Amino acid sequence: MNRRALDPGGSSSDSDDLRPSPLPLYQQVKRHLVQRVLAGEWKPGLSLPSEQKLAQEYKLSQGTVRKAIEEMAQEGLVSRRAGRGTFVTSHSGNYEPFRFHRLFDNEGRRIATDAVSFVRVEDKHIHARAAAGLELDHSAPGTECVRLRHLEDEPVLVEQIVLGARLTPNIAPALERERPPSIYQLLERDYNLLVTRVVERARARGATHEEADLLNIAEGTPVLEVERVAYSLGGEPVEWRIMVGETSKIHYLQTSD
Amino acid sequence: MNRRALDPGGSSSDSDDLRPSPLPLYQQVKRHLVQRVLAGEWKPGLSLPSEQKLAQEYKLSQGTVRKAIEEMAQEGLVSRRAGRGTFVTSHSGNYEPFRFHRLFDNEGRRIATDAVSFVRVEDKHIHARAAAGLELDHSAPGTECVRLRHLEDEPVLVEQIVLGARLTPNIAPALERERPPSIYQLLERDYNLLVTRVVERARARGATHEEADLLNIAEGTPVLEVERVAYSLGGEPVEWRIMVGETSKIHYLQTSD
DNA sequence: CAGTGGTCTAGACCACATC
DNA sequence: ATGTGGTCTAGACCACTGA
Secondary structure, eight states: OOOOOOOOOSSOOOOOOOSSSOOOHHHHHHHHHHHHHHTTSSOTTSBOOOHHHHHHHHTSOHHHHHHHHHHHHHTTSEEEETTTEEEEOOTTTTSOTTTTOOEEETTSOBTTSSOEEEEEEEEEEOOHHHHHHHTOOTTOEEEEEEEEEEETTEEEEEEEEEEETTTSTTOHHHHHHHOOSOHHHHHHHHHOOOEEEEEEEEEEEEOOHHHHHHHTSOTTOEEEEEEEEEEETTSOEEEEEEEEEOSSSEEEEEEOO | OOSOOSOOOOSSSOOOOOSSSOOOHHHHHHHHHHHHHHTTSSOTTSBOOOHHHHHHHHTSOHHHHHHHHHHHHHTTSEEEETTTEEEEOOTTTTSOTTTTOOEEETTSOBTTSSOEEEEEEEEEEOOHHHHHHHTOOTTOEEEEEEEEEEETTEEEEEEEEEEETTTSTTOHHHHHHHOOSOHHHHHHHHHOOOEEEEEEEEEEEEOOHHHHHHHTSOTTOEEEEEEEEEEETTSOEEEEEEEEEOSSSEEEEEEOO
Protein backbone atom coordinates (compact mmCIF):
# COMPACT_ATOMS: atom_id res chain seq x y z
CA MET A 1 0.00 0.00 0.00
CA ASN A 2 2.38 2.57 -1.22
CA ARG A 3 0.39 4.21 -3.96
CA ARG A 4 -0.95 6.94 -1.77
CA ALA A 5 -1.48 9.53 -4.46
CA LEU A 6 -4.41 10.32 -2.25
CA ASP A 7 -3.96 13.48 -0.34
CA PRO A 8 -6.47 16.26 -0.52
CA GLY A 9 -3.66 18.61 0.27
CA GLY A 10 -6.21 21.10 1.41
CA SER A 11 -7.84 20.95 4.78
CA SER A 12 -7.22 17.45 5.99
CA SER A 13 -4.03 16.03 7.34
CA ASP A 14 -4.24 12.27 7.27
CA SER A 15 -0.82 11.50 5.94
CA ASP A 16 0.06 9.77 9.18
CA ASP A 17 -1.84 6.53 8.96
CA LEU A 18 -0.52 4.66 11.91
CA ARG A 19 -3.89 3.44 13.11
CA PRO A 20 -4.22 -0.33 13.34
CA SER A 21 -6.83 -0.25 10.61
CA PRO A 22 -6.32 2.59 8.16
CA LEU A 23 -9.28 3.50 5.99
CA PRO A 24 -9.56 1.09 3.06
CA LEU A 25 -8.21 2.43 -0.19
CA TYR A 26 -11.60 2.56 -1.84
CA GLN A 27 -12.92 4.65 1.04
CA GLN A 28 -10.02 7.04 0.66
CA VAL A 29 -10.72 7.27 -3.05
CA LYS A 30 -14.39 7.86 -2.36
CA ARG A 31 -13.65 10.64 0.10
CA HIS A 32 -11.27 12.23 -2.35
CA LEU A 33 -13.74 12.03 -5.22
CA VAL A 34 -16.48 13.51 -3.03
CA GLN A 35 -14.21 16.44 -2.24
CA ARG A 36 -13.50 16.96 -5.92
CA VAL A 37 -17.20 16.94 -6.71
CA LEU A 38 -17.76 19.39 -3.88
CA ALA A 39 -15.03 21.64 -5.20
CA GLY A 40 -16.88 21.75 -8.50
CA GLU A 41 -14.25 19.93 -10.52
CA TRP A 42 -17.10 18.14 -12.32
CA LYS A 43 -20.34 20.04 -12.57
CA PRO A 44 -23.74 18.52 -11.81
CA GLY A 45 -25.19 16.79 -14.83
CA LEU A 46 -21.83 16.22 -16.41
CA SER A 47 -19.71 13.12 -16.28
CA LEU A 48 -16.73 12.08 -14.21
CA PRO A 49 -13.69 10.51 -15.85
CA SER A 50 -14.09 6.82 -16.60
CA GLU A 51 -13.11 4.14 -14.14
CA GLN A 52 -10.04 3.40 -16.24
CA LYS A 53 -8.86 6.99 -16.21
CA LEU A 54 -9.41 7.33 -12.48
CA ALA A 55 -7.68 4.02 -11.80
CA GLN A 56 -4.66 5.22 -13.75
CA GLU A 57 -4.71 8.56 -12.01
CA TYR A 58 -4.78 7.02 -8.55
CA LYS A 59 -2.53 4.15 -9.60
CA LEU A 60 -5.05 1.61 -8.31
CA SER A 61 -6.92 -1.20 -9.94
CA GLN A 62 -10.19 -0.50 -11.69
CA GLY A 63 -12.06 -2.64 -9.17
CA THR A 64 -11.01 -0.45 -6.27
CA VAL A 65 -12.09 2.73 -8.00
CA ARG A 66 -15.31 1.00 -9.03
CA LYS A 67 -16.17 0.21 -5.43
CA ALA A 68 -15.65 3.84 -4.45
CA ILE A 69 -17.90 5.09 -7.25
CA GLU A 70 -20.52 2.42 -6.54
CA GLU A 71 -20.90 3.71 -3.00
CA MET A 72 -21.21 7.26 -4.26
CA ALA A 73 -23.92 6.10 -6.65
CA GLN A 74 -25.72 4.29 -3.86
CA GLU A 75 -25.79 7.48 -1.84
CA GLY A 76 -27.33 9.24 -4.79
CA LEU A 77 -24.32 11.47 -5.32
CA VAL A 78 -23.68 10.29 -8.84
CA SER A 79 -25.58 8.09 -11.23
CA ARG A 80 -24.09 5.58 -13.59
CA ARG A 81 -25.26 4.40 -16.99
CA ALA A 82 -23.65 1.59 -18.91
CA GLY A 83 -22.17 2.77 -22.15
CA ARG A 84 -22.39 6.41 -21.15
CA GLY A 85 -20.53 7.14 -17.96
CA THR A 86 -20.86 8.39 -14.41
CA PHE A 87 -22.71 11.66 -13.88
CA VAL A 88 -22.87 14.03 -10.95
CA THR A 89 -26.40 14.10 -9.57
CA SER A 90 -28.26 17.25 -10.34
CA HIS A 91 -31.46 18.62 -8.93
CA SER A 92 -31.60 20.82 -12.00
CA GLY A 93 -31.42 17.95 -14.40
CA ASN A 94 -34.21 15.47 -14.58
CA TYR A 95 -32.65 13.21 -12.03
CA GLU A 96 -35.21 12.89 -9.21
CA PRO A 97 -35.74 16.58 -8.62
CA PHE A 98 -38.12 16.10 -5.70
CA ARG A 99 -36.80 12.94 -4.21
CA PHE A 100 -37.02 14.25 -0.65
CA HIS A 101 -40.68 15.17 -0.83
CA ARG A 102 -42.60 12.58 1.08
CA LEU A 103 -45.96 14.30 1.08
CA PHE A 104 -48.46 12.76 -1.29
CA ASP A 105 -52.09 13.24 -2.14
CA ASN A 106 -54.51 10.38 -1.70
CA GLU A 107 -54.02 9.26 -5.28
CA GLY A 108 -50.30 8.84 -4.71
CA ARG A 109 -49.11 11.99 -6.44
CA ARG A 110 -46.31 14.07 -4.95
CA ILE A 111 -47.26 17.42 -3.48
CA ALA A 112 -44.57 19.35 -5.23
CA THR A 113 -45.49 19.60 -8.83
CA ASP A 114 -48.50 21.85 -8.59
CA ALA A 115 -48.53 25.58 -8.22
CA VAL A 116 -46.50 27.23 -5.49
CA SER A 117 -47.22 30.75 -4.31
CA PHE A 118 -44.85 32.82 -2.25
CA VAL A 119 -46.22 34.61 0.77
CA ARG A 120 -43.10 36.47 1.83
CA VAL A 121 -39.33 36.43 1.65
CA GLU A 122 -37.28 38.44 4.10
CA ASP A 123 -33.85 38.67 5.64
CA LYS A 124 -34.04 38.44 9.38
CA HIS A 125 -32.49 36.88 12.43
CA ILE A 126 -33.02 33.14 12.59
CA HIS A 127 -35.49 32.09 15.26
CA ALA A 128 -34.38 29.74 18.00
CA ARG A 129 -35.94 26.57 16.63
CA ALA A 130 -34.41 26.93 13.17
CA ALA A 131 -31.08 27.94 14.67
CA ALA A 132 -31.00 24.73 16.67
CA GLY A 133 -31.64 22.68 13.55
CA LEU A 134 -29.03 24.56 11.55
CA GLU A 135 -26.50 24.34 14.36
CA LEU A 136 -26.15 28.12 14.40
CA ASP A 137 -25.99 30.65 17.17
CA HIS A 138 -29.22 32.07 18.38
CA SER A 139 -30.41 34.92 16.15
CA ALA A 140 -27.68 34.53 13.54
CA PRO A 141 -28.46 36.37 10.30
CA GLY A 142 -30.41 34.53 7.66
CA THR A 143 -33.35 34.48 5.27
CA GLU A 144 -36.87 33.30 5.91
CA CYS A 145 -39.34 32.35 3.21
CA VAL A 146 -42.97 31.38 3.58
CA ARG A 147 -44.78 29.80 0.69
CA LEU A 148 -47.87 27.79 -0.08
CA ARG A 149 -48.37 24.66 -2.14
CA HIS A 150 -51.64 23.92 -3.88
CA LEU A 151 -53.58 20.88 -4.96
CA GLU A 152 -56.24 21.44 -7.55
CA ASP A 153 -56.25 25.16 -6.78
CA GLU A 154 -56.73 24.54 -3.08
CA PRO A 155 -53.94 25.49 -0.66
CA VAL A 156 -52.83 22.34 1.16
CA LEU A 157 -49.39 23.02 2.56
CA VAL A 158 -47.63 25.94 4.22
CA GLU A 159 -43.85 25.91 4.13
CA GLN A 160 -41.60 28.08 6.21
CA ILE A 161 -38.01 27.87 5.01
CA VAL A 162 -35.00 29.26 6.87
CA LEU A 163 -31.50 29.57 5.43
CA GLY A 164 -28.40 30.79 7.24
CA ALA A 165 -26.53 33.74 5.76
CA ARG A 166 -23.17 32.10 6.27
CA LEU A 167 -23.69 29.39 3.68
CA THR A 168 -26.25 31.11 1.49
CA PRO A 169 -25.63 34.85 1.65
CA ASN A 170 -27.92 37.21 -0.20
CA ILE A 171 -30.33 34.54 -1.36
CA ALA A 172 -33.50 36.59 -0.88
CA PRO A 173 -33.40 38.43 -4.23
CA ALA A 174 -33.15 35.20 -6.22
CA LEU A 175 -35.99 33.68 -4.22
CA GLU A 176 -38.14 36.74 -4.81
CA ARG A 177 -37.26 36.98 -8.49
CA GLU A 178 -37.47 33.34 -9.50
CA ARG A 179 -39.79 31.83 -6.90
CA PRO A 180 -38.38 28.40 -7.72
CA PRO A 181 -40.42 25.31 -6.94
CA SER A 182 -37.22 23.59 -5.79
CA ILE A 183 -34.99 25.51 -3.42
CA TYR A 184 -32.35 22.83 -3.77
CA GLN A 185 -31.86 23.63 -7.43
CA LEU A 186 -31.08 27.18 -6.43
CA LEU A 187 -28.64 26.08 -3.73
CA GLU A 188 -26.87 23.93 -6.27
CA ARG A 189 -26.68 26.49 -9.02
CA ASP A 190 -25.78 29.57 -6.99
CA TYR A 191 -23.91 28.16 -4.00
CA ASN A 192 -22.57 24.83 -5.20
CA LEU A 193 -24.42 23.14 -2.34
CA LEU A 194 -25.82 19.71 -3.13
CA VAL A 195 -28.43 18.46 -0.68
CA THR A 196 -27.93 14.74 -0.22
CA ARG A 197 -29.59 13.96 3.08
CA VAL A 198 -32.54 15.20 5.09
CA VAL A 199 -33.83 14.45 8.58
CA GLU A 200 -37.51 14.93 9.21
CA ARG A 201 -39.63 14.94 12.35
CA ALA A 202 -43.40 14.77 12.16
CA ARG A 203 -45.88 15.89 14.79
CA ALA A 204 -49.57 16.68 15.04
CA ARG A 205 -50.92 19.91 16.49
CA GLY A 206 -53.62 22.50 16.04
CA ALA A 207 -53.30 25.04 13.24
CA THR A 208 -52.14 28.49 14.26
CA HIS A 209 -54.08 31.56 13.31
CA GLU A 210 -51.81 32.34 10.36
CA GLU A 211 -51.79 28.74 9.11
CA ALA A 212 -55.55 28.50 9.38
CA ASP A 213 -55.84 31.68 7.39
CA LEU A 214 -53.50 30.51 4.64
CA LEU A 215 -54.94 27.01 4.41
CA ASN A 216 -58.51 28.14 4.61
CA ILE A 217 -59.32 26.02 7.64
CA ALA A 218 -60.42 26.76 11.19
CA GLU A 219 -57.83 27.72 13.78
CA GLY A 220 -56.97 24.71 15.92
CA THR A 221 -57.78 22.15 13.22
CA PRO A 222 -55.42 19.18 13.59
CA VAL A 223 -52.53 19.56 11.16
CA LEU A 224 -49.41 17.57 10.39
CA GLU A 225 -46.17 19.41 11.03
CA VAL A 226 -43.03 18.10 9.33
CA GLU A 227 -39.79 19.70 10.44
CA ARG A 228 -36.87 19.12 8.12
CA VAL A 229 -33.15 19.79 8.23
CA ALA A 230 -31.37 19.37 4.90
CA TYR A 231 -27.67 18.55 4.85
CA SER A 232 -25.19 19.23 2.08
CA LEU A 233 -22.76 16.77 0.61
CA GLY A 234 -20.21 17.90 3.14
CA GLY A 235 -22.60 17.09 5.99
CA GLU A 236 -23.32 20.69 6.95
CA PRO A 237 -26.93 21.68 7.70
CA VAL A 238 -27.93 24.16 5.00
CA GLU A 239 -31.68 24.52 5.26
CA TRP A 240 -34.32 24.25 7.93
CA ARG A 241 -37.95 24.11 7.02
CA ILE A 242 -41.29 23.32 8.47
CA MET A 243 -44.21 22.05 6.41
CA VAL A 244 -47.73 22.24 7.78
CA GLY A 245 -50.85 20.81 6.25
CA GLU A 246 -54.25 19.45 7.02
CA THR A 247 -54.28 15.77 6.16
CA SER A 248 -57.67 14.91 4.78
CA LYS A 249 -56.31 15.24 1.26
CA ILE A 250 -52.63 14.59 1.81
CA HIS A 251 -50.41 12.34 3.90
CA TYR A 252 -46.81 11.66 4.70
CA LEU A 253 -45.49 8.47 3.09
CA GLN A 254 -42.47 6.51 4.15
CA THR A 255 -41.18 3.22 2.78
CA SER A 256 -38.39 1.31 4.46
CA ASP A 257 -35.43 0.69 2.16
CA MET B 1 -26.37 -31.40 -3.24
CA ASN B 2 -27.60 -29.04 -5.87
CA ARG B 3 -25.04 -28.48 -8.51
CA ARG B 4 -25.91 -25.72 -10.88
CA ALA B 5 -29.53 -25.30 -9.93
CA LEU B 6 -29.05 -22.04 -11.73
CA ASP B 7 -29.04 -21.87 -15.43
CA PRO B 8 -26.51 -19.61 -17.06
CA GLY B 9 -25.97 -21.79 -20.11
CA GLY B 10 -22.27 -22.24 -19.56
CA SER B 11 -19.54 -20.58 -21.54
CA SER B 12 -19.69 -22.39 -24.84
CA SER B 13 -22.30 -25.13 -24.57
CA ASP B 14 -25.73 -24.87 -26.11
CA SER B 15 -26.42 -21.19 -25.67
CA ASP B 16 -30.15 -20.98 -26.18
CA ASP B 17 -30.43 -17.49 -24.77
CA LEU B 18 -33.92 -16.47 -25.65
CA ARG B 19 -34.00 -13.35 -23.51
CA PRO B 20 -31.76 -10.55 -24.68
CA SER B 21 -30.38 -10.07 -21.17
CA PRO B 22 -30.68 -13.00 -18.79
CA LEU B 23 -30.55 -12.18 -15.10
CA PRO B 24 -26.94 -11.83 -13.93
CA LEU B 25 -25.59 -14.87 -12.14
CA TYR B 26 -25.25 -13.11 -8.82
CA GLN B 27 -28.91 -12.08 -9.00
CA GLN B 28 -29.91 -15.67 -9.65
CA VAL B 29 -27.80 -16.79 -6.72
CA LYS B 30 -29.35 -14.11 -4.55
CA ARG B 31 -32.86 -15.13 -5.48
CA HIS B 32 -32.05 -18.75 -4.81
CA LEU B 33 -30.49 -17.98 -1.44
CA VAL B 34 -33.49 -15.86 -0.47
CA GLN B 35 -35.75 -18.78 -1.27
CA ARG B 36 -33.65 -21.09 0.84
CA VAL B 37 -33.79 -18.66 3.75
CA LEU B 38 -37.53 -18.40 3.29
CA ALA B 39 -37.87 -22.15 3.28
CA GLY B 40 -36.16 -22.21 6.64
CA GLU B 41 -33.02 -24.00 5.51
CA TRP B 42 -31.03 -21.70 7.78
CA LYS B 43 -32.87 -20.45 10.83
CA PRO B 44 -32.85 -16.81 11.93
CA GLY B 45 -29.88 -16.04 14.14
CA LEU B 46 -27.81 -18.88 12.73
CA SER B 47 -25.23 -18.69 10.04
CA LEU B 48 -25.23 -19.48 6.35
CA PRO B 49 -22.45 -21.54 4.80
CA SER B 50 -19.31 -19.56 4.08
CA GLU B 51 -18.75 -17.85 0.76
CA GLN B 52 -16.30 -20.57 -0.18
CA LYS B 53 -18.77 -23.36 0.49
CA LEU B 54 -21.53 -21.64 -1.43
CA ALA B 55 -19.20 -20.87 -4.32
CA GLN B 56 -18.27 -24.52 -4.52
CA GLU B 57 -21.88 -25.59 -4.27
CA TYR B 58 -22.99 -23.30 -7.07
CA LYS B 59 -19.77 -23.84 -9.02
CA LEU B 60 -19.18 -20.13 -9.25
CA SER B 61 -16.38 -17.87 -8.13
CA GLN B 62 -16.38 -16.53 -4.60
CA GLY B 63 -16.77 -12.97 -5.88
CA THR B 64 -20.06 -13.74 -7.54
CA VAL B 65 -21.50 -15.35 -4.43
CA ARG B 66 -20.14 -12.47 -2.40
CA LYS B 67 -22.02 -9.95 -4.48
CA ALA B 68 -25.26 -11.86 -3.98
CA ILE B 69 -24.78 -12.01 -0.22
CA GLU B 70 -23.75 -8.37 -0.06
CA GLU B 71 -27.07 -7.34 -1.58
CA MET B 72 -28.93 -9.53 0.88
CA ALA B 73 -27.03 -7.88 3.70
CA GLN B 74 -27.83 -4.45 2.36
CA GLU B 75 -31.50 -5.29 2.39
CA GLY B 76 -31.19 -6.33 6.00
CA LEU B 77 -31.95 -9.94 5.30
CA VAL B 78 -28.67 -11.20 6.66
CA SER B 79 -25.84 -9.56 8.54
CA ARG B 80 -22.17 -10.29 8.10
CA ARG B 81 -19.33 -10.13 10.55
CA ALA B 82 -15.71 -10.59 9.59
CA GLY B 83 -14.20 -13.60 11.21
CA ARG B 84 -17.57 -15.01 12.20
CA GLY B 85 -19.84 -15.53 9.25
CA THR B 86 -23.13 -14.52 7.67
CA PHE B 87 -26.23 -14.70 9.84
CA VAL B 88 -29.92 -14.68 9.00
CA THR B 89 -31.47 -11.55 10.46
CA SER B 90 -33.54 -12.25 13.49
CA HIS B 91 -35.98 -10.10 15.36
CA SER B 92 -35.60 -12.51 18.23
CA GLY B 93 -31.86 -12.14 18.41
CA ASN B 94 -30.36 -8.87 19.39
CA TYR B 95 -30.07 -7.70 15.82
CA GLU B 96 -32.05 -4.47 15.62
CA PRO B 97 -35.22 -5.79 17.17
CA PHE B 98 -37.17 -2.58 16.71
CA ARG B 99 -35.64 -1.24 13.57
CA PHE B 100 -38.98 -0.27 12.08
CA HIS B 101 -40.06 1.85 15.01
CA ARG B 102 -39.71 5.44 14.01
CA LEU B 103 -41.46 6.99 16.97
CA PHE B 104 -39.13 8.63 19.43
CA ASP B 105 -39.45 10.69 22.57
CA ASN B 106 -37.99 14.15 22.68
CA GLU B 107 -34.73 12.86 24.08
CA GLY B 108 -34.25 10.59 21.09
CA ARG B 109 -35.25 7.31 22.70
CA ARG B 110 -37.37 4.80 20.81
CA ILE B 111 -40.94 4.35 21.97
CA ALA B 112 -40.81 0.60 22.10
CA THR B 113 -38.73 -0.35 25.05
CA ASP B 114 -40.99 0.77 27.84
CA ALA B 115 -43.99 -1.04 29.21
CA VAL B 116 -46.70 -2.24 26.88
CA SER B 117 -50.17 -3.08 28.13
CA PHE B 118 -52.72 -5.05 26.15
CA VAL B 119 -56.24 -3.70 25.97
CA ARG B 120 -57.84 -6.53 24.03
CA VAL B 121 -57.15 -9.34 21.61
CA GLU B 122 -59.96 -10.87 19.60
CA ASP B 123 -60.64 -12.86 16.47
CA LYS B 124 -62.98 -10.99 14.19
CA HIS B 125 -63.62 -10.02 10.62
CA ILE B 126 -61.06 -7.59 9.29
CA HIS B 127 -62.41 -4.09 8.85
CA ALA B 128 -62.36 -2.49 5.44
CA ARG B 129 -59.35 -0.26 5.96
CA ALA B 130 -57.08 -3.02 7.23
CA ALA B 131 -58.33 -5.36 4.52
CA ALA B 132 -57.29 -2.86 1.88
CA GLY B 133 -53.81 -2.64 3.35
CA LEU B 134 -53.48 -6.40 3.66
CA GLU B 135 -54.82 -6.96 0.15
CA LEU B 136 -57.58 -9.18 1.50
CA ASP B 137 -61.26 -9.45 0.75
CA HIS B 138 -63.55 -7.32 2.78
CA SER B 139 -64.35 -8.93 6.13
CA ALA B 140 -61.94 -11.82 5.77
CA PRO B 141 -61.25 -13.62 9.06
CA GLY B 142 -58.43 -12.32 11.21
CA THR B 143 -57.23 -11.16 14.59
CA GLU B 144 -57.32 -7.68 16.04
CA CYS B 145 -55.18 -6.51 18.92
CA VAL B 146 -55.24 -3.18 20.72
CA ARG B 147 -52.42 -2.24 23.02
CA LEU B 148 -50.88 0.74 24.69
CA ARG B 149 -47.28 1.87 24.94
CA HIS B 150 -46.08 3.93 27.87
CA LEU B 151 -43.40 6.50 28.52
CA GLU B 152 -42.49 7.08 32.14
CA ASP B 153 -45.73 5.45 33.26
CA GLU B 154 -47.81 7.70 31.04
CA PRO B 155 -49.70 6.16 28.10
CA VAL B 156 -48.41 7.81 24.90
CA LEU B 157 -49.34 5.52 22.04
CA VAL B 158 -52.34 3.39 21.10
CA GLU B 159 -51.71 0.60 18.63
CA GLN B 160 -54.36 -1.33 16.78
CA ILE B 161 -52.89 -4.34 15.04
CA VAL B 162 -54.70 -6.49 12.49
CA LEU B 163 -53.48 -9.84 11.18
CA GLY B 164 -55.10 -11.99 8.53
CA ALA B 165 -56.05 -15.56 9.45
CA ARG B 166 -54.68 -16.96 6.22
CA LEU B 167 -51.04 -16.22 6.99
CA THR B 168 -51.22 -16.18 10.78
CA PRO B 169 -53.99 -18.56 11.85
CA ASN B 170 -54.82 -18.90 15.52
CA ILE B 171 -52.45 -16.22 16.70
CA ALA B 172 -54.75 -14.79 19.35
CA PRO B 173 -53.86 -17.25 22.14
CA ALA B 174 -50.14 -16.58 21.82
CA LEU B 175 -50.75 -12.84 21.84
CA GLU B 176 -52.92 -13.14 24.93
CA ARG B 177 -50.55 -15.47 26.71
CA GLU B 178 -47.23 -13.82 25.92
CA ARG B 179 -48.18 -10.22 25.24
CA PRO B 180 -44.91 -9.80 23.34
CA PRO B 181 -43.45 -6.32 22.93
CA SER B 182 -42.50 -7.26 19.36
CA ILE B 183 -45.16 -8.91 17.24
CA TYR B 184 -42.57 -9.55 14.54
CA GLN B 185 -40.64 -11.89 16.82
CA LEU B 186 -43.80 -13.94 17.19
CA LEU B 187 -44.42 -14.01 13.43
CA GLU B 188 -40.92 -15.24 12.90
CA ARG B 189 -40.93 -17.91 15.59
CA ASP B 190 -44.39 -19.34 15.03
CA TYR B 191 -45.07 -18.69 11.36
CA ASN B 192 -41.64 -18.42 9.77
CA LEU B 193 -42.55 -14.94 8.54
CA LEU B 194 -39.72 -12.44 8.48
CA VAL B 195 -40.79 -8.81 8.18
CA THR B 196 -38.30 -7.02 5.98
CA ARG B 197 -40.14 -3.99 4.73
CA VAL B 198 -42.82 -1.62 5.99
CA VAL B 199 -44.79 1.19 4.36
CA GLU B 200 -46.09 3.92 6.63
CA ARG B 201 -48.49 6.80 6.10
CA ALA B 202 -48.78 9.58 8.64
CA ARG B 203 -51.71 11.93 9.15
CA ALA B 204 -52.99 14.32 11.79
CA ARG B 205 -56.52 14.22 13.16
CA GLY B 206 -58.50 14.63 16.34
CA ALA B 207 -58.47 11.88 18.93
CA THR B 208 -61.53 9.62 19.01
CA HIS B 209 -63.42 9.02 22.19
CA GLU B 210 -61.71 5.69 22.82
CA GLU B 211 -58.25 7.04 22.04
CA ALA B 212 -58.78 10.04 24.27
CA ASP B 213 -59.84 7.72 27.03
CA LEU B 214 -56.81 5.45 26.66
CA LEU B 215 -54.30 8.27 26.27
CA ASN B 216 -55.80 10.37 29.01
CA ILE B 217 -56.34 13.38 26.77
CA ALA B 218 -59.38 15.31 25.63
CA GLU B 219 -61.44 14.01 22.73
CA GLY B 220 -60.53 15.88 19.57
CA THR B 221 -56.99 16.69 20.69
CA PRO B 222 -54.71 16.68 17.62
CA VAL B 223 -52.95 13.32 17.36
CA LEU B 224 -50.54 11.76 14.90
CA GLU B 225 -51.84 8.67 13.16
CA VAL B 226 -49.30 6.34 11.56
CA GLU B 227 -50.73 3.58 9.41
CA ARG B 228 -48.35 0.76 8.64
CA VAL B 229 -48.39 -2.27 6.40
CA ALA B 230 -45.61 -4.77 7.09
CA TYR B 231 -44.42 -7.08 4.31
CA SER B 232 -42.71 -10.42 4.65
CA LEU B 233 -39.57 -11.51 2.91
CA GLY B 234 -41.70 -12.90 0.12
CA GLY B 235 -43.38 -9.52 -0.38
CA GLU B 236 -46.76 -10.49 1.04
CA PRO B 237 -48.50 -8.06 3.40
CA VAL B 238 -48.69 -9.79 6.76
CA GLU B 239 -49.66 -7.14 9.26
CA TRP B 240 -51.63 -3.90 9.27
CA ARG B 241 -51.43 -1.54 12.18
CA ILE B 242 -52.29 1.93 13.16
CA MET B 243 -50.43 3.88 15.82
CA VAL B 244 -51.98 6.93 17.39
CA GLY B 245 -50.37 9.32 19.79
CA GLU B 246 -50.36 12.86 21.01
CA THR B 247 -47.10 14.47 19.98
CA SER B 248 -46.06 16.83 22.72
CA LYS B 249 -43.77 14.15 24.14
CA ILE B 250 -43.13 12.03 21.07
CA HIS B 251 -42.53 12.49 17.35
CA TYR B 252 -42.03 10.54 14.16
CA LEU B 253 -38.45 10.58 12.93
CA GLN B 254 -37.27 9.85 9.43
CA THR B 255 -33.77 10.04 8.02
CA SER B 256 -33.07 9.76 4.32
CA ASP B 257 -30.68 6.99 3.33
C1' DC C 1 -4.45 -22.49 14.87
C1' DA C 2 -7.79 -22.67 10.80
C1' DG C 3 -11.74 -20.32 9.00
C1' DT C 4 -14.33 -16.13 8.10
C1' DG C 5 -15.43 -11.96 5.73
C1' DG C 6 -12.96 -7.49 3.89
C1' DT C 7 -9.90 -5.67 0.62
C1' DC C 8 -7.27 -5.56 -3.66
C1' DT C 9 -5.43 -6.99 -8.06
C1' DA C 10 -5.30 -7.99 -13.07
C1' DG C 11 -7.12 -9.77 -16.19
C1' DA C 12 -11.58 -11.28 -19.36
C1' DC C 13 -15.96 -10.87 -21.98
C1' DC C 14 -20.40 -8.60 -22.52
C1' DA C 15 -24.28 -5.13 -23.69
C1' DC C 16 -24.81 -0.78 -24.61
C1' DA C 17 -24.23 4.18 -26.21
C1' DT C 18 -22.04 7.31 -29.15
C1' DC C 19 -19.64 8.67 -33.16
C1' DA D 1 -15.11 1.37 -34.10
C1' DT D 2 -14.37 2.90 -29.71
C1' DG D 3 -15.26 3.56 -25.03
C1' DT D 4 -18.35 2.96 -21.15
C1' DG D 5 -20.08 0.58 -17.16
C1' DG D 6 -21.71 -4.42 -15.74
C1' DT D 7 -20.40 -8.99 -14.86
C1' DC D 8 -17.25 -12.73 -13.75
C1' DT D 9 -13.03 -15.11 -12.64
C1' DA D 10 -9.03 -16.65 -9.88
C1' DG D 11 -6.01 -15.64 -7.43
C1' DA D 12 -3.68 -12.76 -3.13
C1' DC D 13 -3.10 -10.81 1.55
C1' DC D 14 -5.22 -8.90 5.68
C1' DA D 15 -7.76 -8.51 10.40
C1' DC D 16 -10.55 -10.66 13.11
C1' DT D 17 -12.90 -14.63 15.42
C1' DG D 18 -13.18 -18.86 17.84
C1' DA D 19 -11.53 -23.21 19.42
